[in-house]
Amino acid sequence: MTAATTIFRRPKTTSGFWGWVTTIDHKKIGIMYGYTAFFFLIMGGLEALLLRLQLAGPEGQILSQAEYNAMFTMHGTTMVFLVVMPMSAAFMNYLLPLMIGARDVAFPRLNALSFWIFLFGGIFLYSTFLFGTTGAPEGGFLAEEASRLGSAPNGGWFGYAPNTEPQFSPGTVLDYWSIGLQIIGLASLMSSVNLITTIFNLRAKGMRLLRMPVFAWMSLVVNFLLMFSIPIIAVALFMITFDRQFGSQFFQTANGGDPILWQHLFWLFGHPEVYILILPAMGIVSEVLPVFSRKPLFGYAAVVFAGAAIGFLGFGVWAHHMFSSGISPVAQAAFGLSTMTIAIPTGIKIFNWLGTMWMGRLQFTTPMLFAIGFVAMFTIGGLSGVTHSIVPSDWQQTDTYYIVAHFHYVLFGGAIFGIFAGLYYWFPKLTGRMYSERLGKWHFWLMFLGFNLTFAPMHWLGLQGMVRRTWQYAADMNLGPWNMAVTIGAFIIAGSILIFMWNWTVSRRRGAEAGIDPWDARTLEWTIPSPPPEYNFAEIPTVTSLDDFWHRKYSEDEEGRAVRREEAGTLVADLEYRGNNPEKPIHLPSPSYFPILIGISIMLIGYGIVYNSFAWGIALLAAGVLGTATSFIGWAQEPAEEPAEEETDGEEH
Amino acid sequence: MSEQNATQESMHIDPYERNWIRISIILLIVFAAAVTIAGFALGFQVPSPEERVDPNNLTGPWENPGLRELSPGVYDLYIIGNATTWQFEPREVEVPVGSTVSFYVTSTDIQHGFKLQDTNINMQIVPGQVSKLTYTFDEVGTYDYICTEYCGVGHAAMFGSLTVVEK
DSSP states (O other): OTHHHHHSOOOOOOSHHHHHHSOOOHHHHHHHHHHHHHHHHHHHHHHHHHHHHHHSSTTOOSSOHHHHHHHHHHHHHIIIIIIIHHHHHHHHHHHHHHHHTOSSOSOHHHHHHHHHHHHHHHHHHHTHHHHOOOOOOTTOTTOOOOOTTTOSOOSTTTTOTTTTSTTTSOSSHHHHHHHHHHHHHHHHHHHHHHHHHHHHHOOOBTOOGGGSOHHHHHHHHHHHHHHHHHHHHHHHHHHHHHHHHHOOOTTOGGGTOOTTHHHHHHHHHHHHHHHHHHHHHHHHHHHHHHHHHTSOOTTHHHHHHHHHHHHHHGGGOGGGGOGGGOOOHHHHHHHHHHHHHHHHHHHHHHHHHHHHHTTOOOOOOHHHHHHHHHHHHHHHHHHHHHHHHSHHHHHHHTTBHHHHHHHHHHIIIIIIHHHHHHHHHHHHHHHSBOOOHHHHHHHHHHHHHHHHHHHHHHHHHHHTTOBTTOSOOOGGGOOHHHHHHHHHHHHHHHHHHHHHHHHHHHHHHHSOBOOSOTTOOOSGGGGSOSSOOTTSOSSOOBOOSTTHHHHHHEEEOTTSOEEEOTTHHHHHHHHHHHHHSOSSOOOOOOOOSHHHHHHHHHHHHHHHHHTTTSHHHHHHHHHHHHHHHHHHHHHHHOOSSOGGGHHHHHHHO | OHHHHHHHHHHOOOHHHHHHHHHHHHHHHHHHHHHHIIIIISOOOOOOEEEEOOTTSOOGGGGSOEEEEEETTEEEEEEEEETTTTEEESSEEEEETTOEEEEEEEESSSOEEEEETTTTEEEEEOBTEEEEEEEEOOSOEEEEEEOOSOOSTTGGGOEEEEEEEOO
8 A cells, every 4th residue: 555655756846737737735726726617617608608599589590409408507507516616716725825824725635636626527527528428208209319519418407306317318418417516516525624624723823703804704604505515415416326327216206206305405505505606706895895995894794794694594595496396385485584584694795895885985996897896786686586585476487587687697797797806806916917907897898788788688588488498489479689689798798708818818928017915905915925925925924903904004094094104115015025035944735646636536436437337337437446545545645744755754654 | 082982983873874774674574574465364376286196197187188167167277297298288278268277287207387478377397296276367368388397308399378268
């Protein structure tokens, strides 16, 4: 067993390809999360554009029925699991240690493992376009040969059983879906444990919980939500995988399985998931708004506790996704009320953000525009969400485009706007350079316009009776004009994303030097050089108050207005110098090969389970299990010290 | 002195803010009352499981789904959804204007939806469970019913229509 440790010496390199592959630096991992999520954003976006082309006019013929089903399933699955979640993970990985004054997360190798498992889970899921097969139920008159584009999971992102049972959805695509999501969930679960531990144990001196930036707080809530909700979907996915692979009967109605059970499990995970998607964006916006309003966050404690309240209440509202499925009137009333209740903490936050901007000296930079866009669009989405809590109204909206409009207002107008606010806001920290403000504003206004053109008309389409997940609509339904507007809006969004990509690519090389604190900001990540050195803090800071950095730069006059201290300029220059020149050499954990090896091995296990009826499938399974086990042993025995000391150390074990 | 001011200020609630709080609380009470009254006093129908059936072996009225006249102008309509052929059975129904129709809908295999356009009937159809809602048709016309719950490749093809004709 010691072979593993002697085969792989602990790698030394921290640059180049192998530097990225073996890194356990939270910043590099965060960047990899970000780029991967952005890649999948493009994939999910292309899927959305195909859907919109199909629906642009009545009786569209761009996609076949099978392709349409595959596209909307993959669009939803991608955007939730492969875009917004990892993008939030990117922010949390990169920023949490910087914000709380730590040199890394609590378990750096586990952090790398989370990323690699996520990446290979995503690759596994998307390999369905290469290898997946579909089919219609036996005797189904619509059985057709699907193209490669249609050979993707087609059960919807919610994957309602029993439709996902093998006799109704033969072929392997739903195996790719269920096992792929299982792998990706594993990554989230690991990362949640890691980040919770980081927040509880690695805060700098004086960084009490109630002095943490709101983003750190929202991350804490999100990671608790992940820790409690991912196991629920894991159980459900195990059940469906067992039904599909090993003949169990959990959802087989014909043999007494429960057809509603999946819905309960899925939404008991699915509703907290919604908050998992939105809370990091709320955290980002709570950082951006005070900085560009030149005021502290209004009602810090209220924002924090409202976030925590959302976390708790989020577990008590799931049945509002299933009001039409025949649950009892008492349960409907109870879930209707709990859904109304969850609007309260959300409303508190919105008013606090407005209070933050109220009377502030607003600076309309790109991140600020996105943050304000977030508040406005999220409010619209939140209000249409409240209409779902009115049970009789919800029955009429169920499965119509009104619902599609609602959740895009919260997840696109909310989460994605928040993410872009964060990407622009921390761009100078990440790259050390400034982005082009002009292109950033083009991006914002085009996206804002395109977004509203895309999703606002969906409210009306839904109320007109346009049903979701339906391949075509008849010409006499009179839905054509607004659908055309929606499609045009979708392409405007796509254009704005291209502007963002251009801005990002050019500015990170040629942008103006940003310095350590270009926004005159409040939190600890702005007290270190941009981009941050590998050790983050040359000296771990001591914190004496909320927004400590701000108070070191500003005092108050008699009327409570902020007055910049004379020594603020020297303070920042001094921080930059000291950040780059640590007094003592700083010891950092060495990189490791094992996280990526385990990631690959787990992907092999996934393929092994899909093809377990073939001998080569079993071989893949065995290879994966062996690879995982060996890598874990190697991981456990990996010396913590530098490679030079490895050989003598390794033999002792 | 400044500390005292700070305490007083933190206790102070702006009149606008106080009104906002009041309005929000009143709205919540109105919403809660509306739901409670609608659910319990007005007896709004919920598409609750009317009865349990064996989806493999549908007996009684299900052997011959369709319209049953109970008394003049009062009908029971039995409809089965199926995901092998992606059809509602029956696909076409005709009733005279002024009829009160109780929809009994179930599925033989997986979950479907049943939405009668231009009415407030929308229910999820669950195998093993009969969903029931009642509606009175006072206007002549064609009402399409469509499957709203995604049910596989033929989902978009799953629809039927109810025609209300002059007496």
